[in-house]
Amino acid sequence: MNNDNKSVNVEEAPIKSATLSTEMNKLYRNSNANPTLKFNLALAHGSNLNDSYVSKRYGINSYVSGDIIYSSLSALVKDAKLSADEIIDKAGNSVAAKIYFVVITDDGYEIKSNTVSIDLVDCDHSQVVDPTADKETAGNITEPTYCEICESKFNAKITKGDDVRYYNNLDEAAKDAQKSENEGCTLYPLYNKNGYGGQLVLKKKNGDGGQLVITEGNFTLKYAVRTAFSRPIIINGKAKLTVTGRCAVTAFENQDAFIVRGGDVTFDGLATGSNVTINGGNVTMAANNINCLTINGGNVSISSGGFAEIVTTVSDKVIADYIDPGFWVQDRGTKEWIDIYSLNKATASSTNGLTVRLCPMQIIKPIDTVYYTNGYYPDGIPSLQINAEPWYSNEVDAKVAYQWIAIDENGYETVIEGATDRKLSLENLTTGRYYCRLTYSNATTAGVSMKSDVVTATITECEHSGGEATCTKKAKCEICGAEYGEPLGHDYVVIKIVEPDYRNEGYSVFECTRCKDSYIGNRVPVKPIPDVEEIAVEKTTYNEVDISWKNISGVDGYYVECYVGNQWKQINCSADGDRVAAKLSGLSAGLKYKVRIAAYAGSFTAKFRCFYVDTVPSPVWNINTVKATDETVRISWSRNARADGYKVEWYINNQWSVKTVTGNNNISAVIDGLCAGTRYKVRVSAYKGDLYSPYTYGYIDTLPSKVTGITQTVTSSSFTLKWDKNESADGYTVQYYADGKWNEKTLVGNKKTTVTIGSLKGYKTYKVRIKAYKGELESTFDDIYITTAPTKVSGLKVKSAVDSKAVVIWNADTNADGYNVEYYIGGRWLEKTITDNKTAMAVLGGLTPYITYKVRVRAYKDNLYGDYSYTTVTAVLSPVTNIKVVSAKSNSITVKWGKNASADGYKVEIYKGGKWVKKTLKGSTNATVTIGGLRAGSVYKVRIASYKGANTSTYTYANVKTAK
Numbered sequence: 001m002n003n004d005n006k007s008v009n010v011e012e013a014p015i016k017s018a019t020l021s022t023e024m025n026k027l028y029r030n031s032n033a034n035p036t037l038k039f040n041l042a043l044a045h046g047s048n049l050n051d052s053y054v055s056k057r058y059g060i061n062s063y064v065s066g067d068i069i070y071s072s073l074s075a076l077v078k079d080a081k082l083s084a085d086e087i088i089d090k091a092g093n094s095v096a097a098k099i100y101f102v103v104i105t106d107d108g109y110e111i112k113s114n115t116v117s118i119d120l121v122d123c124d125h126s127q128v129v130d131p132t133a134d135k136e137t138a139g140n141i142t143e144p145t146y147c148e149i150c151e152s153k154f155n156a157k158i159t160k161g162d163d164v165r166y167y168n169n170l171d172e173a174a175k176d177a178q179k180s181e182n183e184g185c186t187l188y189p190l191y192n193k194n195g196y197g198g199q200l201v202l203k204k205k206n207g208d209g210g211q212l213v214i215t216e217g218n219f220t221l222k223y224a225v226r227t228a229f230s231r232p233i234i235i236n237g238k239a240k241l242t243v244t245g246r247c248a249v250t251a252f253e254n255q256d257a258f259i260v261r262g263g264d265v266t267f268d269g270l271a272t273g274s275n276v277t278i279n280g281g282n283v284t285m286a287a288n289n290i291n292c293l294t295i296n297g298g299n300v301s302i303s304s305g306g307f308a309e310i311v312t313t314v315s316d317k318v319i320a321d322y323i324d325p326g327f328w329v330q331d332r333g334t335k336e337w338i339d340i341y342s343l344n345k346a347t348a349s350s351t352n353g354l355t356v357r358l359c360p361m362q363i364i365k366p367i368d369t370v371y372y373t374n375g376y377y378p379d380g381i382p383s384l385q386i387n388a389e390p391w392y393s394n395e396v397d398a399k400v401a402y403q404w405i406a407i408d409e410n411g412y413e414t415v416i417e418g419a420t421d422r423k424l425s426l427e428n429l430t431t432g433r434y435y436c437r438l439t440y441s442n443a444t445t446a447g448v449s450m451k452s453d454v455v456t457a458t459i460t461e462c463e464h465s466g467g468e469a470t471c472t473k474k475a476k477c478e479i480c481g482a483e484y485g486e487p488l489g490h491d492y493v494v495i496k497i498v499e500p501d502y503r504n505e506g507y508s509v510f511e512c513t514r515c516k517d518s519y520i521g522n523r524v525p526v527k528p529i530p531d532v533e534e535i536a537v538e539k540t541t542y543n544e545v546d547i548s549w550k551n552i553s554g555v556d557g558y559y560v561e562c563y564v565g566n567q568w569k570q571i572n573c574s575a576d577g578d579r580v581a582a583k584l585s586g587l588s589a590g591l592k593y594k595v596r597i598a599a600y601a602g603s604f605t606a607k608f609r610c611f612y613v614d615t616v617p618s619p620v621w622n623i624n625t626v627k628a629t630d631e632t633v634r635i636s637w638s639r640n641a642r643a644d645g646y647k648v649e650w651y652i653n654n655q656w657s658v659k660t661v662t663g664n665n666n667i668s669a670v671i672d673g674l675c676a677g678t679r680y681k682v683r684v685s686a687y688k689g690d691l692y693s694p695y696t697y698g699y700i701d702t703l704p705s706k707v708t709g710i711t712q713t714v715t716s717s718s719f720t721l722k723w724d725k726n727e728s729a730d731g732y733t734v735q736y737y738a739d740g741k742w743n744e745k746t747l748v749g750n751k752k753t754t755v756t757i758g759s760l761k762g763y764k765t766y767k768v769r770i771k772a773y774k775g776e777l778e779s780t781f782d783d784i785y786i787t788t789a790p791t792k793v794s795g796l797k798v799k800s801a802v803d804s805k806a807v808v809i810w811n812a813d814t815n816a817d818g819y820n821v822e823y824y825i826g827g828r829w830l831e832k833t834i835t836d837n838k839t840a841m842a843v844l845g846g847l848t849p850y851i852t853y854k855v856r857v858r859a860y861k862d863n864l865y866g867d868y869s870y871t872t873v874t875a876v877l878s879p880v881t882n883i884k885v886v887s888a889k890s891n892s893i894t895v896k897w898g899k900n901a902s903a904d905g906y907k908v909e910i911y912k913g914g915k916w917v918k919k920t921l922k923g924s925t926n927a928t929v930t931i932g933g934l935r936a937g938s939v940y941k942v943r944i945a946s947y948k949g950a951n952t953s954t955y956t957y958a959n960v961k962t963a964k
């Protein structure tokens with residue numbers, strides 16, 4: 001058949017995908033926690049999927065489960081879970097479980113999910129919570145011991161030394177405990193995971209029917225928890241076992257908790273209501289509380305304990321060792337405790353099933369029957385006593401009668417009167433034989449009578465002998481044990497002297513040369529730790545102070561504390577040889593700190609030594625010159641509020657001069673004794689007490705010294721100043737105020753000590769200053785007022801100069817007081833003073849004509865004299881005057897004229913013959929001349945001039961007429 005061409009109807013699967021995940025990806029193989037793993041199964045499916053008839057199966061590694069029918073999709077998804085045990089079981093030995101789910105619909109569609117991998121590992125049980133761990137004396141613990149990692153709850157543990165191993169079940173643990181390498185270990189049944197009661201579930205094993213069988217080993221089985229077994233623990237073989245623990249150990253349904261068939265077993269301290277059956281072996285029992293002890297064989301020794309029932313089938317053998325009065329049995333019917341007191345032939349019976357075959361009743365004291373009246377009896381005078389003790393003494397006493405019987409040498413018995421107690425004092429007895437009879441009178445035991453052993457009591461005095469006295473004890477009689485004689489007493493000598501130190505008191509050790517007994521005596525008190533001494537401040541800065549003190553040998557150290565910030569701050573210190581040093585740091589400048597030091601040794605501390613240290617003040621700053629003169633400089637600086645004052649120093653004459661300023665508010669000082677115009681180095685240190693801050697340096701400069709020796713001269717237009725040379729100056733500045741401003745002239749170098757200022761006005765007062773300067777500094781100065789001399793007179797000119805006189809004039813100077821007029825005559829200046837300023841003229845006399853004279857005039861005012869104005873004057877001879885004809889003759893004429901004393905003579909000329917005829921007359925007084933040779937009645941022209949040397953005055957003409 002070929003269907004290739006047939007159309008195919010492809011049906012869509014109802015489930016599209018199944019996605020599997022889980023939040024747990026690790027399981028512990030060795031855990032018994034068996035958690036349930038919830039898987040998240042997410043299904044994607046079409047809308048037409050019938051909600052019912054969906055199932056799943058799962059696969060773990062090679063294992064695939066059968067189908068499981070679910071009623072709905074949501075149930076399938078919600079219940080996707082597997083138990084850890086199942087996963088581990090199905091995964092076999094794999095290191096991981098590969099898990100997937102297959103989701104199947106009822107009509108055959110199925111889809112497989114992805115695979116989830118879960119690691120299968122062994123837990124190292126490294127985080128076990130063990131409530132029994134610190135319960136060495138056992139308890140009644142009802143909390144599980146479990147591992148925090150794998151959550152396994154342990155059924156058992158084995159400890160050996162510090163080694164602890166935990167087990168999921170007791171069988172495995174018991175198996176390990178029996179191994180020879182675990183000899184001496186302790187096996188603990190633990191409160192297990194089955195909850196209340198802590199029933200130990202013993203895994204069934206082939207042939208053992210679930211019983212725990214211990215056949216070997218040598219270990220302790222210790223109960224720290226309330227424990228119940230479903231099956232007995234069987235002990236046989238070569239096992240050496242101690243069973244202990246103050247907890248109830250029971251088996252269910254009245255089975256035996258323990259069956260001993262062999263081995264060496266000790267039951268010690270079981271608090272149990274359980275049954276123990278002993279069929280063989282060697283069993284020791286003490287301090288147990290056992291419900292029913294069944295003894296069918298073996299060797300049993302019971303020293304104490306309680307039993308509700310003892311059943312034995314082997315009579316004498318078992319009970320023969322019951323000699324301890326602390327041993328008791330409870331009546332199972334009445335629940336009352338019953339004393340067992342039985343001589344070897346006596347019996348005691350209970351109302352309900354108690355069977356005691358044999359019980360001893362013996363006289364237990366004294367051990368021997370010899371009584372020494374002077375013997376050693378520490379518990380008082382001995383008595384004969386029997387060992388049985390009534391349980392409820394009040395009640396039993398009322399029902400029991402004691403009789404003490406003496407037997408004489410012939411065997412006759414006599415009841416000792418008044419001896420009705422369990423004890424019979426030997427004090428009043430004589431040597432003989434005695435026994436006690438006990439008779440019950442209560443309802444159940446009425447008439448039961450028991451007879452104790454017969455003992456012989458020998459009453460005698462001891463003749464002490466033997467034994468050796470020691471230092472402290474008398475000799476002890478070897479016969480009766482009494483002490484006799486006297487002790488030797490100790491022979492102490494000092495064998496060691498321990499000096500006291502700072503920690504321990506001193507003492508001497510005394511030792512007895514005989515017995516070596518020693519004691520400590522001659523105690524000397526602990527040496528007091530001395531106060532620290534020689535405290536010294538080694539170094540101080542603004543923020544640190546190094547201190548040291550003398551080391552005290554033998555102490556452990558020192559408490560060094562500095563009070564900083566309102567609290568004591570601990571300071572480290574270190575010893576170096578003889579000294580101990582400590583550094584106080586983090587301090588503030590210029591402060592006082594309290595420090596205390598005490599040595600300590602062991603728990604002893606010496607008294608604190610307190611003292612103060614100061615820190616160095618901060619340096620000053622801002623050293624400024626406030627004011628300088630030529631000899632002093634006032635400086636100032638910033639205030640240091642923590643200082644006591646300041647030390648100011650300046651370097652002069654190759655050394656520092658010092659000045660101390662007290663009080664921190666005083667922040668300036670005058671440095672004096674300085675030279676003018678000089679630069680000095682200064683330094684300032686703030687001090688506090690004897691601590692000085694580092695210096696702050698600066699320079700000061702004195703002013704050049706004031707200019708001295710100033711002299712002034714003035715002219716009409718200038719003044720000239722002179723002064724003394726100033727060695728401290730670089731030069732000079734001369735200032736004067738003119739034209740509304742200060743004008744200045746600077747002289748460089750100190751050698752030139754004069755200056756002239758010109759172009760000034762006369763009569764004017766100028767303010768002038770001379771300052772010496774050095775660099776930029778100027779000396780002090782005084783204002784000088786300089787008044788210029790009167791203005792130079794003007795308009796000086798010669799008004800007239802004839803013969804011996806000249807008149808000079810000038811412009812009047814209204815500012816002047818007057819004038820000096822001088823002309824140089826006769827080799828000197830001839831002065832003429834005019835004492836008012838209006839007379840601006842002067843007549844100069846005594847001149848010689850034709851001689852030129854220098855003339856000068858100056859104005860004066862007060863004592864100031866203006867510049868001279870110069871001119872010259874040259875007088876001429878005045879023309880001849882007053883020519884008169886004295887006589888006229890016809891041929892001569894005599895003429896006379898006024899004499900001129902300034903003249904040397906006269907030149908007289910007459911015009912005659914067409915020419916001037918000259919005649920010279922010498923001498924000024926010859927002012928008359930007669931001219932002859934004239935014609936009568938003729939008029940002649942005459943001219944006369946006076947002469948001086950070669951100079952001649954102008955001619956004066958006259959006409960003269962001769963007589964007829």
Ligand SMILES: [Zn+2]
Binds near residue numbers: 031125126149151152
């Ligand atoms: Zn674990």
Ligand SMILES: [Zn+2]
Binds near residue numbers: 462464477478479
């Ligand atoms: Zn003695």
Ligand SMILES: [Zn+2]
Binds near residue numbers: 490491512513516
């Ligand atoms: Zn001694």
